[in-house]
Amino acid sequence: xxxxxxGILVILSGFSGAGKGTIMNLLMNRYxxxxxxxxxxxxxxxxxxxQEGREYFFKTREEFEKMIEKNELIEYALYVENYYGTPRAYxxxxxxxxxxxxxxxxxxxxxxxxxxxxxTLLLFxxxxxxxxxxxxxxxxxxxEETVVLARxxxxxxxxxxxxxxxxxVVNEVLEDCVEKVHSIIQNEHQKVNRNxxxxxxxxxxxxxxxxxx
Amino acid sequence: xxxxxxGILVILSGFSGAGKGTIMNLLMNRYxxxxxxxxxxxxxxxxxxxQEGREYFFKTREEFEKMIEKNELIEYALYVENYYGTPRAYxxxxxxxxxxxxxxxxxxxxxxxxxxxxxTLLLFxxxxxxxxxxxxxxxxxxxEETVVLARxxxxxxxxxxxxxxxxxVVNEVLEDCVEKVHSIIQNEHQKVNRNxxxxxxxxxxxxxxxxxx
Numbered sequence: 001x002x003x004x005x006x007g008i009l010v011i012l013s014g015f016s017g018a019g020k021g022t023i024m025n026l027l028m029n030r031y032x033x034x035x036x037x038x039x040x041x042x043x044x045x046x047x048x049x050x051q052e053g054r055e056y057f058f059k060t061r062e063e064f065e066k067m068i069e070k071n072e073l074i075e076y077a078l079y080v081e082n083y084y085g086t087p088r089a090y091x092x093x094x095x096x097x098x099x100x101x102x103x104x105x106x107x108x109x110x111x112x113x114x115x116x117x118x119x120t121l122l123l124f125x126x127x128x129x130x131x132x133x134x135x136x137x138x139x140x141x142x143x144e145e146t147v148v149l150a151r152x153x154x155x156x157x158x159x160x161x162x163x164x165x166x167x168x169v170v171n172e173v174l175e176d177c178v179e180k181v182h183s184i185i186q187n188e189h190q191k192v193n194r195n196x197x198x199x200x201x202x203x204x205x206x207x208x209x210x211x212x213x
Numbered sequence: 214x215x216x217x218x219x220g221i222l223v224i225l226s227g228f229s230g231a232g233k234g235t236i237m238n239l240l241m242n243r244y245x246x247x248x249x250x251x252x253x254x255x256x257x258x259x260x261x262x263x264q265e266g267r268e269y270f271f272k273t274r275e276e277f278e279k280m281i282e283k284n285e286l287i288e289y290a291l292y293v294e295n296y297y298g299t300p301r302a303y304x305x306x307x308x309x310x311x312x313x314x315x316x317x318x319x320x321x322x323x324x325x326x327x328x329x330x331x332x333t334l335l336l337f338x339x340x341x342x343x344x345x346x347x348x349x350x351x352x353x354x355x356x357e358e359t360v361v362l363a364r365x366x367x368x369x370x371x372x373x374x375x376x377x378x379x380x381x382v383v384n385e386v387l388e389d390c391v392e393k394v395h396s397i398i399q400n401e402h403q404k405v406n407r408n409x410x411x412x413x414x415x416x417x418x419x420x421x422x423x424x425x426x
Binding site for chain 2: 129130134149152156170184191195212
């Protein structure tokens with residue numbers, strides 16, 4: 001049925017420290033023929049090793065604001081004085097070609113996109129419990145305790161939005177979690193409302209046959 | 214998360230000849246610890262080899278009508294002068310114990326149950342196209358062509374109800390189809406609305422941690 005179908009727009013959100021980035025990378029490596037990773041546009045300066053069109057499309061503030069004006073972004077946000085956004089053209093091209101596009105964005109962006117594209121599939125990645133999240137954040141070792149506390153406070157806020165999501169994916173064993181995400185997205189292709197063409201076709205065929213054709 | 218969750222009530226419907234029975238049997242054999250098969254009550258006489266409580270609970274018409282009166286059936290229907298129905302007590306007991314209960318019933322029954330239990334998951338099994346269905350029906354060799362035509366006419370009517378279902382499962386390769394059904398049901402356990410307890414718990418934990426506890 002895949003060929004007749006448009007791709008699915010998938011949003012992956014989750015607490016900082018829940019493992020979203022790792023899940024995205026594994027999915028992309030393992031199932032590159034299924035998924036397209038959308039590349040964000042940003043006004044922040046490239047870091048060492050980052051390449052134009054690989055990590056980000058790097059834009060000046062002026063260019064970025066022109067993209068906003070022209071409605072060329074399906075969502076954007078301002079973090080620490082820099083813009084980040086998702087270019088519309090790439091996403092729409094991939095969906096038309098039948099590839100599922102996965103966006104890793106936070107809840108406000110997810111809500112905006114869901115309002116614009118109601119068929120978007122929303123996945124929320126969570127550790128099995130808050131203790132595990134705290135340990136992972138502390139375990140990074142790069143952040144001071146106050147930073148960890150701030151991230152936990154942010155997680156606390158983000159948790160208020162979980163009910164807007166479709167699926168909760170518990171990242172306890174990374175391998176299982178990646179396969180779970182893949183399986184949820186693949187099954188989504190079987191949803192009745194995504195198969196109207198197939199249904200119409202079989203209805204017509206049955207009608208013809210039952211009339212003795 | 215499974216342990217905290219109630220089981221899911223699943224309805225498997227589909228065209229006659231789509232392979233529902235075979236799918237059910239394979240699911241039950243392969244994943245007996247996950248699923249409970251509901252056993253129907255009926256007023257039809259036992260056929261040779263059928264055992265009380267295995268194929269059916271055999272009831273007199275009077276007993277069956279008493280069950281209806283007492284609201285002991287979650288759905289029932291009359292076919293060719295015999296009643297068939299799904300006993301409520303068994304289904305509710307299994308769901309409470311966290312086992313998913315799969316019912317193989319047709320669309321009218323499915324609608325009634327969905328109205329009563331809105332969390333019911335509705336799956337519709339279909340062959341890849343109507344030609345395949347016709348071939349399977351003819352291939353049984355037991356039915357005359359007029360019977361096959363009548364079944365196709367019935368399929369035609371049933372197809373009008375497909376849009377009420379959640380998922381369309383195409384039975385092209387039986388093995389794949391069984392795994393697909395299993396995977397759809399298992400993923401359903403990850404739905405946000407089926408994990409409210411988990412969500413509430415992690416929210417509370419995060420709140421405590423972010424307050425520095």
